[in-house]
Amino acid sequence: MGSTRPSMQELIGRRRRAGFVGRVEERAAFRRNLELPPEDERHRFLFHVHGDAGVGKTRLVRELEQIAREAGALTAYADEGVAGVPEAMTVISRQFAVQGRRFRELERLLAAHRERRHEAEAALAMGGPEDREGPSAGSLAVARAARVGLGMVPVAGAFAAALDTDRLAEGADRLRARFRSQEDAQLVLSPERVLTPVLLTELAGAADAVPWIVLLLDTYERTGPFLDPWLHDVMTTDRHGALPANVVVVTSGQHPFDTARWGSFADFRTDLPLGPFTEAEARGLLADKGVRDEPVVAEVLRLTGGLPVLVSTLAESGPVGPGEVGDPSATAVDRFLKWERDPVRRAAALAGALPRRLDEDVFRSVVDGPEDLAGALFAWLRGMPFVSERGGRLQYHDVVRAPMLRLQRLRSPQGWAERHTRLAEAYGRRRTEAEAGLRPDELWADEGWRELRLGESYHLLCARPRAALSDALADVVTVCAHGDDAVRPWVRLLAEAGEDADAEAVRTWGGDLSEALAGGGLAGLLRLLLGRARGDEPWRATAWALRADALARDGAPERALEEYDRALALDPALVRAHRGRAVTRGGTGDYEGALADLDRVLELEPDNPWNVILRGEHHRLARHHDEAVADLSEGIRRNPASEFALASRGAAHERHGDLDAALADFDHALELKPDYAWALARRARVWRGLGDQTRRLADLDRALALQPDWAWGRCERGDALRVTGRDAEALADYDRALELDPGYASAYASRGVSLSNLGRNEEALADLDRALALNPEYPWAREQRTAVRHRITEA
CATH class of the missing domain: 3.40.50.300 (P-loop containing nucleotide triphosphate hydrolases)
Structure with missing residues (x-):
């Protein structure tokens, strides 16, 4: 016990x-x-x-x-x-x-959230394929809201939106297919839910x-x-x-x-x-710390205005007589430290205020003196009342730190710049060490690396505000690819550095970017950046591409295409823009345009297996069977663990009638990713072709257990139930599909057939009319409507 x-x-x-x-x-x-x-x-x-x-x-x-x-x-x-x-x-x-x-x-779900978010960021940073789980209005809604948890997802919205209205087999939803299950997708897209x-x-x-x-x-x-x-x-x-x-x-x-x-x-x-301490409260604190001499107490009350953090700081320093309270022209900082007699400690306290967050390694890089002395000074600093410890690092109270920074900046501008440069170099060395084992495309997806980059950028902005601002804004643009949570610390950094260095341009950028992010999300922030660009910033092309990504996510493909064009006019070799434009074009049904863009992507970035897989998928969507199989097979050769490429090739084989090859690919994809809902639903089509209705329904049941709010999957299962004579059960799936996607023509047509099978011909005719109103070029629906009209006439 x-x-x-x-x-x-x-x-x-x-x-x-x-x-x-x-x-x-x-x-x-x-x-x-x-x-x-x-x-x-x-x-x-x-x-x-x-x-x-x-x-x-x-x-x-x-x-x-x-x-x-x-x-x-x-x-x-x-x-x-x-x-x-x-x-x-x-x-x-x-x-x-x-x-x-x-x-x-x-704890389990939080760990999964961190892991899946890292996987998604890493995959998207290297330009992953436009993975899909089939068309779903629910998925599209999540994609459009994705800036909450995955604002960096490029152009998923437009791609999914266009394909959702096309053939049942041509579903596309990039967001969900990146993950092992529906839960994984939600953990990244809408973690709070x-x-x-x-x-x-x-x-x-x-x-x-x-x-x-x-x-x-x-x-x-x-x-x-x-x-x-x-x-x-x-x-x-x-x-x-x-x-x-x-x-x-x-x-x-x-x-x-x-x-x-x-x-x-x-x-x-x-x-x-809360307001400042009353005089009685301040006197009580001073008395408790042994400060009772009236002239000293009066001076402390005058200096602090009753602010508890300052009263506590001065009380801890233990002034013992009125002779120690002189020099009325001294700055507030001099008064905070006046009763600390050791000049080494005074200098260490001032130096320790320079970093926003302080650990012993950072402290040693800014404090002069031997190693053992630095350790002792750091231990002393940890006990100061204006210093708090959070997550293993020290942080000065803002009320004390601000005048300490102001004192050092005004007293010695050159010393200020030199010390911040030294701190920036220290952070830069640690950042370089953190890059070991990370690919260049993984750096910005790594939170630890980003934190070190933040520290380095802060001190560069303090040392040389005008020179460092352009690089800091470029970092803001780059980190936009990783979502609101990732960009928020960068915006805060600009505001803090501008204030601490008294750099008006930096301070203004920080405040304005903060307002833009709060009011308009990443799209608003990028709009502000681009609106103020002089015209020579190296980050403008990336910013246009990221803004196009946001527009495509929000279901505005035409505007997105215009901004991809702007990005490429500035940088014709920008892979992100070519790939984003390709996917957006594919989402509007312009497969040939998408393939032209993807050819260019492969010229610029030939070693990325996702690029060849993505081109293979677009060949599949364009019904270029041989080209699709060739690209997808090459992608699988380069990346045998790509369950997406295997499932996409399986779908190509299934449409071409090669059911054995399709089944082998889907089986392999599901070995790699057992909870791959789209692969399960597409394998169900293979079972349909092989006449195995039992396995068809089993795969669709599994797919919908993983992704219940999936209109395409619901319609597929409704069809499987209908062909086995279970029309009453099929109606429930069709109803749910139409709740999720009220504009789903195929679901109306299929429901109309089931209603007719159940003798409800007038309702059936209404559904088939609705299907043809949504998609006039729908021959199966037209045939079924003719048959239902015939039944009504005969009756």
């Missing part, structure tokens, strides 16, 4: 917390709330702490967390270290695990074992743009499931709650606005 005695860390924490001064009313309100059952109308489910930087929001939130733990709560704390909802769930899950509550299913219900289920299980679950979301001014809509959904709707009533959420940021979103829910939340 474990010991019931407190650990050393717990005892130290208790002693430190005993000195917590101020915020008595806020702490008391939170503590009282935990004494009320959730059913009590006085109980509040949401607390929002807000106030300016330096007023002690984070410290209060951490204190509320301790109060919750003392009440037996399970707690989790997240701050700006998370860049999206899945990352927030990862932090919550890990912290609960430390407290003895494992969310195993959520998959992960949130699991989180709520896990929370419900934990809620039975603890009195309270408290989630604390700090620095909400940065995380709120993506966490706030999700939190509102989770707390006020049942869209994702039920949230246990004994969950309490604490948010903390610089701004009050968004009344447009939360205004009507004032009866279940409490605002905790």
Whole structure:
């Protein structure tokens, strides 16, 4: 049995917390709330702490967390270290695990989300094939919303949209086929939809074992743009499931709650606005730290304005007499460090403020002196009250860091530039080391590499803002290929570097890009970049291609084609633009144009097996049997593990009537990827040709179990049921197909035949009329309508 005695860390924490001064009313309100059952109308489910930087929001939130733990709560704390909802769930899950509550299913799905997202980013970075699972209006809707979780997916929307209205056999949905199952696809395309219900289920299980679950979301001014809509959904709707009533959420940021979103829910939340310490609170903190000399206390009150972080910093330095408070012309930073007598420590504190995030390796690169001294200084710095530790790295409080940066920049512009250059070089060396084992196309898909690149770019912008801005904007364009979550830190980087370096151009770009991203997503951000381009930026062609990708995703293929043309006018050798234009042309039925583009892609990038596979697929869609089989076979030779190429070649063989070859290819593809829904559905067509209706239905059942919201698959199974005389069951599949895609001509025609078989000829005629209205060139529907009219006449 474990010991019931407190650990050393717990005892130290208790002693430190005993000195917590101020915020008595806020702490008391939170503590009282935990004494009320959730059913009590006085109980509040949401607390929002807000106030300016330096007023002690984070410290209060951490204190509320301790109060919750003392009440037996399970707690989790997240701050700006998370860049999206899945990352927030990862932090919550890990912290609960430390407290003895494992969310195993959520952990599994989060791990799968990270793995599948990495796979998708890596595949798309190298220009993967336009994989497909068949036409589906539901899939297309996901594709159009994909910027939430996979904004970098090129041109899937237009391709799927056009093919969805064509022959049943010509389905295409690039997004889903990249993944092993429907769950995998959703984990990348709409991770919140998959992960949130699991989180709520896990929370419900934990809620039975603890009195309270408290989630604390700090620095909400940065995380709120993506966490706030999700939190509102989770707390006020049942869209994702039920949230246990004994969950309490604490948010903390610089701004009050968004009344447009939360205004009507004032009866279940409490605002905790924070201002500076009152004089009594500040004096209490100083007295607790042994600072009681009135002239010293008066000077501290004057310097800090009651800001808790500054009061605490000056109290920790321990001034002992009025003689140490002189020099009224000194800067605020000089006063923060005035009572630190050691000049080496003073210099180390200033140098440590230069990086946005600080670990010991970075610290050693910017602090002069022997190795052992640097280690001792870093250990000292970790104990300073204005420094917090997050994820193994140190971060200065903004209220202290900002004047420290300003002091160094103004006191020695040359020294400022030299130190930031040294830091940029240190990050650059670490970035180069991180590239080992990564292909060039994998770098931007690797989060660790991107983080190092961010650090390097920040210090280059601080050292030489004008010279570094062009490269930073080029990085923004490049990272747009990896989605909103990936680009958001880059936009924040520009805003922070512009502020820290007092570089107006950089600061303006950061603010404007942030507004564009928030208001118009990646397309809006790219529109701003291109609208302000002077005309000589090397990134313009890529930006036009990425904007074309976004337009194609949103179902605007003609506009997308125009912007691909703009990209290629600037850079005729841009593979991304040629490949994107090819897929968009294919999506509109212009297979010959698509093949011309793909010929050019293969000239420019002959060693990428996906390119030859993609051309083979377009030959298949264009009914060029020999060319399709030749390209797909070459693609399989280069990449024997490509289940997509095998399934595509199988489909080509099936249409050509070579059922044995088709069956062999589909079997092999399904060995590689057992949950490949499109391959299962297409193999079902082989079983149809071989007269094996039992296996046909079995494959379609498996495919729909993997992808239930698949209009094409539903229609295929409806047809399989109809030909075996099970028309009543077939109607259910046709009905569902038409719910998913109201413009699905084939589903109307097939349903009309089943209705006629059941004696419902008037309804059948209406469905067949609708099918022909949608697709006048539909001979099978015309034949069936003639037969139904004949039956009606005979009756």
